[in-house]
Amino acid sequence: MMCEDKLPVAAVVGPTATGKTELGIRLCKRLGGEIVSCDSMQIYRGLPIGTAQPTPEELAAAPHHLIGFLDVEQTFSVSDYVDVAKREIQSIAVRGKLPVLVGGTGLYARSLLRGFSFEENGRDEALRARLVQEAEQVGTEALFKRLEQLDPQAAREIHPNNVKRVIRALEYIELCGEPFSRQAERSKSAQSPYRYVMLCLGFRDRETLYRRIDLRVDRMMEQGLFEEARRFYERCRHAEQIPTAAQAIGYKELFPYFKGESSLEDAVESIKRESRNYAKRQITWFKREEQVEFLYLDDFSDRNQLTEECIRLLQKWNVLKGGGSP
RNA sequence: GGGAGAGUUCCCGAGUGGCCAAAGGGGGCAGACUGUAAAUCUGUUGUCGAUGACUUCAGUGGUUCGAAUCCACUCUCUCCCA
Numbered sequence: 293m294m295c296e297d298k299l300p301v302a303a304v305v306g307p308t309a310t311g312k313t314e315l316g317i318r319l320c321k322r323l324g325g326e327i328v329s330c331d332s333m334q335i336y337r338g339l340p341i342g343t344a345q346p347t348p349e350e351l352a353a354a355p356h357h358l359i360g361f362l363d364v365e366q367t368f369s370v371s372d373y374v375d376v377a378k379r380e381i382q383s384i385a386v387r388g389k390l391p392v393l394v395g396g397t398g399l400y401a402r403s404l405l406r407g408f409s410f411e412e413n414g415r416d417e418a419l420r421a422r423l424v425q426e427a428e429q430v431g432t433e434a435l436f437k438r439l440e441q442l443d444p445q446a447a448r449e450i451h452p453n454n455v456k457r458v459i460r461a462l463e464y465i466e467l468c469g470e471p472f473s474r475q476a477e478r479s480k481s482a483q484s485p486y487r488y489v490m491l492c493l494g495f496r497d498r499e500t501l502y503r504r505i506d507l508r509v510d511r512m513m514e515q516g517l518f519e520e521a522r523r524f525y526e527r528c529r530h531a532e533q534i535p536t537a538a539q540a541i542g543y544k545e546l547f548p549y550f551k552g553e554s555s556l557e558d559a560v561e562s563i564k565r566e567s568r569n570y571a572k573r574q575i576t577w578f579k580r581e582e583q584v585e586f587l588y589l590d591d592f593s594d595r596n597q598l599t600e601e602c603i604r605l606l607q608k609w610n611v612l613k614g615g616g617s618p
Numbered sequence: 619g620g621g622a623g624a625g626u627u628c629c630c631g632a633g634u635g636g637c638c639a640a641a642g643g644g645g646g647c648a649g650a651c652u653g654u655a656a657a658u659c660u661g662u663u664g665u666c667g668a669u670g671a672c673u674u675c676a677g678u679g680g681u682u683c684g685a686a687u688c689c690a691c692u693c694u695c696u697c698c699c700a
Contacts, residue, residue: 332654396656406652456654460653464652535654539654539655577655
């Protein structure tokens with residue numbers, strides 16, 4: 293069969309604070325796997341608390357990849373992620389282990405697993421800066437009009453107010469000399485190089501999730517998020533440009549406090565709220581995924597039961613070959 | 619005890635006679651998403667048998683064809699003088 297030469301990948305996804313890390317480790321132990329993180333912020337070094345990186349104990353419990361390997365000043369992108377993650381998966385497979393993708397960054401997971409391709413020269417800081425400046429001067433509408441001329445299809449799919457995406461589309465068109473929408477079309481027909489299923493964790497009751505998020509933020513503060521954020525704040529102040537990592541929730545909300553513009557209480561409240569909103573966006577994202585199974589934690593009495601169900605689903609999706617099935 | 623001011627929909631807050639179910643923001647809910655994605659953006663948000671009807675702007679009563687908006691009293695809160 294065609295799919296036989298595809299590499300198996302088990303993916304654990306879902307909104308923040310649902311226990312993806314723990315489940316990932318359980319699956320690794322159970323199946324002889326190694327974790328490949330799929331988190332746009334845990335990749336950075338020096339932000340272990342706020343980005344909820346696996347603890348040293350967790351890191352020791354199973355091999356982890358792509359965690360804390362980048363300086364906070366460095367920029368990173370989906371395409372970079374797909375490159376490195378592909379390589380990790382490959383080498384794990386060569387070692388005869390099961391790659392277990394774990395993380396909540398939907399765009400990264402989808403791009404990797406569905407096999408989206410990114411152009412070699414698809415990005416240009418100078419050009420982007422120019423477009424950003426132009427947007428400020430002429431207004432977003434003007435840029436959007438240009439997009440309508442150059443790529444009507446993309447213009448239909450991108451909201452005129454979404455400056456970042458309008459700019460990206462124009463950047464792409466200029467750099468790659470083809471409509472932005474063309475790459476989406478190519479991706480749609482792309483063959484995934486993997487046999488995978490996304491195991492998406494969640495709660496039936498939204499309130500439960502939100503309570504967990506609030507609690508986790510309190511715990512982060514107890515563990516020293518404040519100090520971690522302050523150090524990061526200092527580094528950001530000295531960086532020549534605002535680093536990608538400065539978008540991470542848990543830090544940017546504390547910056548106003550460091551600047552003396554907000555109370556600590558408000559800042560912490562804002563971390564909680566932003567995390568909740570983020571979780572909702574993640575849920576929206578994964579709902580739309582095609583190869584996904586939803587696991588509601590309220591349905592399971594314990595973690596073992598959950599792990600077993602995951603294994604069953606991995607078999608169902610042919611990620612695990614026959615193995616334990618009767 | 620005397621004086622000044624305030625009470626608006628889940629929250630903040632605009633509205634000072636009709637165009638007000640009530641600006642704007644927040645939150646909630648829903649959604650989009652291919653190189654910053656923990657980013658960025660969109661829709662919606664009193665109730666209903668719903669191109670109309672009904673209940674809302676502290677309470678009660680009044681003025682008016684018509685009130686969140688004007689008047690009276692009551693309650694609550696803030697501030698100032700005692």
